[in-house]
Amino acid sequence: MTENYQQQLIEKFKNRSAKVAILGMGYVGLPLAVVFAEAGFEVTGIDPVESKVEALNRGESYILDVPQEQVQRLVEQGRLKATTDYAALQEADAVSICVPTPLRKTGDPDLSYIVSAAEGLAPFAHPGMVIVLESSTYPGTTRELVLPALCAQPGLEIGDNIFLAFSPERVDPGRKDWTTYNTPKVLGGITPRCTEVAAAWYGAALQTVVPVSSTEVAEMAKLLENTFRMINIGLVNELAIMCNRLKVDVWEVIEAAATKPFGFMKFTPGPGLGGHCIPIDPLYLSWKLKSLNYTARFIELASEINTNMPRFVVGKVQDALNDHRKPLRDSKILVIGAAYKPDVDDLRESPALDVIHLLREKGALVSYHDPYIPTIEHNDYHLESVTDLMAAVREADCVVIITNHSVYDYPALLEQARLIVDTRNALGKLGRNHPKVVRL
Known part of the structure; x- marks a missing residue:
């Protein structure tokens, strides 16, 4: 029976007849779903956020790296759809779990999304299914959290009639050279058969799969x-x-x-x-x-x-203003760039959030500009990106470059600003030894 399920699945992957489901349609799940759909699979995305599901079913992309035209085409071709209902898993041959794994405020891992996904999936798991966890987490998570949820279902035997593996996502948002499709995919199964089946699935859509022993x-x-x-x-x-x-x-x-x-x-x-x-x-x-x-x-x-780097940056801002005979309190500070890295619309864990918080805590009047982040909702503040960048630059007592987006005209910023703290060396040689510029 093992060979039957194993070979049946591998054949389905070879001829692209397997039905694929992705749990979690965020920065990892949506690009992965698109890659599988482009390879010819019928893909269903499952996400609890109704606005995401509705957008996808309209053919709209909410991820900067995934072109709208691509999503629209795949939806129109019937190869990509989305739902909030886990019952869609009843028809799935292959499931990838791409849910968040943040840290709690205490610094401990928040595994609730993985637990919730495993519990939601388990009642619909069936013989002839392969499941791959992609969420980054500690060694042992797949075996300790996902495996027991599946083993609790009657009639399921891991490596016999159902297959479980882990394959870490390696998405680097904003990159065009290395994408979900061509970045080598490390993959390890609970058993050798699990690895073989999961590798056959991913190998049917991704350029390179790197199997490992566990x-x-x-x-x-x-x-x-x-x-x-x-x-x-x-x-x-x-x-x-x-x-x-x-x-x-x-x-x-x-x-x-x-x-x-x-x-x-x-x-x-x-x-x-x-x-x-x-x-x-x-x-x-x-x-x-x-x-x-x-x-x-x-x-x-x-x-x-x-x-502690955000505090170091705020100290540089405070010292720079002091050298210009200005206190930090009540000074107008313009933060340039809020995303965590250049040319993306991703605010997760961005140091800009802490820098803004610390500046506000010390009494500064903080505004920001980011072409990719229209609003910031953080613990103690709500801000909207300024609409007239150069007017804000001229008005600011100090401009702080946090994220060096390529769209910025840095020579113009230097010309118009009174004072700049450049934490990314965005100004390059222009900022070296310039009286207006303080570099990290």
Whole structure:
């Protein structure tokens, strides 16, 4: 019977007759759904947010990286649709779970979305189904949280008539060179048969699949990738603080070091970490290891440094205003860029949120501009992006560049501003030794 279910599924993937479902239609789920639909599969997206479901069924995209025309075409062709009803899983041969995995305010992992997805899926799981968890989380999550929900259903045997695997999402929003389609896809199953079936599914739509021996290896691989980045960003952020004390230009130091053709990888400092992975994923690993009486010291230290960068930036703003004989309180501060990285509409964990909060806490009159983020709703404030950028620049006592979107005319900003704190070296050589500019 095992061979029957296994081979039947593999054949369905080969001829693109399998029905695919994606749980969670956000920054990960929608691009993945589009890739499967483009490969010829019939895809149903399942999401509890009715506005997303309605938009998709109208053929509208709400993710910057997914073109509207593409979604509209796939919907019109009948290859992509959406619903809020888990019952749609009854017809699905393959399910990918792409739900958020944020941190709680206490710093502990919030696994409620995965638990909810597993509980919602389980009653509709059936023989001849493959399930892949994509949500970034700690090693062991697939086996400890998703597997028991499936095993509790009568008649289901993992690796026999139903198959479970983990494949970490590697989406880097805003990139055109590496996308969901061509970024190599690491994948590990609960059993070897689970790996084989899941790899056959993903291999029918994605350019490269990299099978590994277990779900834990696949889970840990994602955490290694993001821990590597987090620690190196923490290192270069601390270098920026040290260079500030030494009165050395950190940007010139980095450019000089980057001329070495081996043994060095260029990282740049900034106002803090943002996004859906790098500030969060390593802390999942650290949390898990605490339960094993081990302290992940590199992770904890890097997190401490990166978390304090918004305060360092506010200190630079305060010192810059002081040098111009102005107090921070009641000064007009214009924050340029609110998204967590350039040229995306993603505000998740953006350091701009903390910088704005800290500036307001010290009595500054803060406004912001971001062409991709029309409004900000944070814990203690609501702001709308200014409509006339250059008028706001001229009016501000200090302009703080947080996110270096490519659409900005930086020479014009420099010309019109009274004072600029540039946390991203967005002004480049224009800002070096310029009397109006303070760099990180």
